[in-house]
Amino acid sequence: MSSLPITQAAPAGATVSNTAGPQAAASASAPGAAAQESLSGGLILLLALGTGVSVASLYYSQPMLGVLSGAIHASERQVGMVPTLTQLGYALGLLLLAPLGDRYDRRNIILIKGAILALSLLAAGLAPSLGFLLAASLAVGLTATMAQDLVPAAATLAPVQHRGRVVGIVMTGLLLGILLSRVISGVVAEQFGWRAMYVGAAVGIAVIGVALWRGLPRFAPTTSLSYGALMGSLFSLWRQHPALRRAAVAQGLLSLGFSAFWSTLAVMLHEAPFHMGSAAAGSFGLAGAAGALAAPLAGRIADRNGPESVTRLGAGLAALSFLAMAFAPLLPDTHSKIMLIVAAAIGFDFGIQATLVAHQTIVYGIDPGARSRLNALLFTSVFVGMSVGAALGSLALAQWGWMGVVGLTTLAAVGSLLVRLTARRR
Template structure:
């Protein structure tokens, strides 16, 4: 590494090999990222309620789900690099304080423009997740990194998948605004716990914030693994976000006719996919990254075919069709979990001195894919309904398979 690269990639304090992260602290990391991430995905199941509240047409409903994801991507590219410059514990706590404030303001948003701006700001503050994950990864030896990332990611994926049923249940009882009020309270409690337990992580900064941002392009050009895994993850996330945005619209139609409580139970069943997260981390540690990645993509395509069939077949009894949708969504979630976990592990094995920026680039790029999928969801639903939406999601999944095959 050149002197210029070293200046842009400050070294971090070493942790004891394999002994820097206790089981209790691992659990805290997993819970923390799970609580925070609910703010990003709950809007996908609330699009109908929020749209009705502000008179939003179906074709534009994807904007509600897109705003926090777009803000999150911006936070990953503009805020997360600060973790290579300033003390991480203080940075995380400040970002969570901003998240608490914006979530509370979303609960009282007076109109659609204010709502979208506040949800984007909330998404940006929630990028604190990607400071917590590298902290955990840096506290163990490379041989254990995949397992630890898988354990922490299980909390993240549980949060992603449980966000929808929780949001639906709260909205069914007290309205969609109540979810964000509850979220603000949960993050306030989490911030207090983290303040007393999160270890300090002080980078030995030898550069400026503008130089750190400029180095992002350098890192993206330098690391082929980062480019490929980020592209694959973006395509997978686009497929995932598209389906989860439109499935709430499909379930309220015949023959399902589910209310918010029924949608919540459906989403809760889909959360079972998070159980696969630790296994994929261990597959990577055993050197099975490529076959496990390809299996994840093939599983996604099979799931989308099942979802398309179960959601449009006129010959199936409603319980059978609903069971097909539940199985399809679980398989889709497992495929997404596999790609994300293996990609995150590969990126965390690159340059430890630039781990925060590498994570910021990786997750920022794949959340841009998620924002794209959410934005396209309303259009695909308005133009071609459920089957067209599944086909659009399959195009993204097929593209991810091609990228993974060429790896």
């Protein structure tokens, strides 16, 4: 990747120093000075890698629950609290910690979170009891929000004309981190034990932290609000910016459909006519690779044609892909049914991830001085959509079976498309 020239004003959240380590503070220019930086391909790769490695921390425990249950002498229900508390910590971190990127030097926040995340993963790997592991899991979730500091950092560093492409590349790292985390965790836990997975993850975060300390420039704070006022400004931003509300609602609806499908897939495949095990359901996760491919492509299209068109195309593709699965019961054999579901999963995953990158491009352009808070609001809506989708998906499956889930996911995607079409008319 070639270097991208940057000319950003410090009050808009631009870097004020490209030095790192002990000399960085002395090199910072006064607030308000224009910053001349070079966003190299190496720095973009570092941001993408850091995002992927940090968000992967949320998912390492999931394939290891069976091993954990016997290793720490806990019931399956008790061990199930490990990923639950990790996700709860991430939700709290999104809401309570992510906005701090506007108040303080985002570089310092990233480094502090990285250090605590490495220690939390190490504590999980050395946990002598279930209670200790649960506490460490909550801390992992809170500090894994480091990923949501790196994405706004990339948007701030990128020149406006290339912001979509840069955000897309960094989001590719995030999506690959989610996709590969379970695979890596399962293999490492089986070969070397669950503790080795946590310790190895801690070492990986520490290495990335050192690289970020050396390579990440400083960022000028864009506000001097107190923490209470900073949190209160989230409501003000929500009220003031219709574009933010539309992006959050549209992406939240897509996340609802996404979660409703994936949270019920294993149950659906277990029943007639498929009669397939959990391993087969897990292999469907490889369709997530489509999302990783969608992110940089969507960013380039957003830079060239505008993000609005990408949101409509992405939501439309997701709606058509969900609807296509309604025809699966009509196909003559199980193999054909499976192929249709795989194709549909690739289609809606591509559409949803492309729309997310476009929504990020829109949101980051609303108010450069509030990017961390805007990002927190956008991803809080995504998390809420995922949670609601899991609950409604289970209800729809219990009441109406396969067609109930297909109907729910299709309606959610159509709702998202209508939100984007309404934005176009306005």
